[in-house]
Amino acid sequence: MRLEDVCxxxxxxxxxxxxxxxxxxxxxxxxxxxxxxxxxKSEFLRDALHQYLVRLVSERDAELWVxxxxxxxxxxxxxxxxWGVAEDWxxxxxxxx
Numbered sequence: 001m002r003l004e005d006v007c008x009x010x011x012x013x014x015x016x017x018x019x020x021x022x023x024x025x026x027x028x029x030x031x032x033x034x035x036x037x038x039x040x041k042s043e044f045l046r047d048a049l050h051q052y053l054v055r056l057v058s059e060r061d062a063e064l065w066v067x068x069x070x071x072x073x074x075x076x077x078x079x080x081x082x083w084g085v086a087e088d089w090x091x092x093x094x095x096x097x
Contacts, residue, residue: 030044030045
């Protein structure tokens with residue numbers, strides 16, 4: 001029998017085992033939600049950890065964006081945005097009536 005035939009989890013790459021303690025209530029909630037979602041607990045926890053890390057990275061990215069001054073190229077785009085509407089469309093509103 002091959003490992004692929006027995007293993008329930010598809011591993012794309014090498015993984016590291018993490019172990020941590022949590023409250024009985026949270027452990028129970030993980031079991032309940034994993035069952036409701038049709039996934040095993042490890043997959044549920046991997047997905048939750050991944051989503052949390054993505055959120056942290058995106059929050060940090062937003063902070064860095066605010067702290068980084070705009071380049072000259074980016075400021076050129078701001079000038080274009082201030083031009084306003086290319087044509088006056090007000091007369092079209094009267095035509096529709």
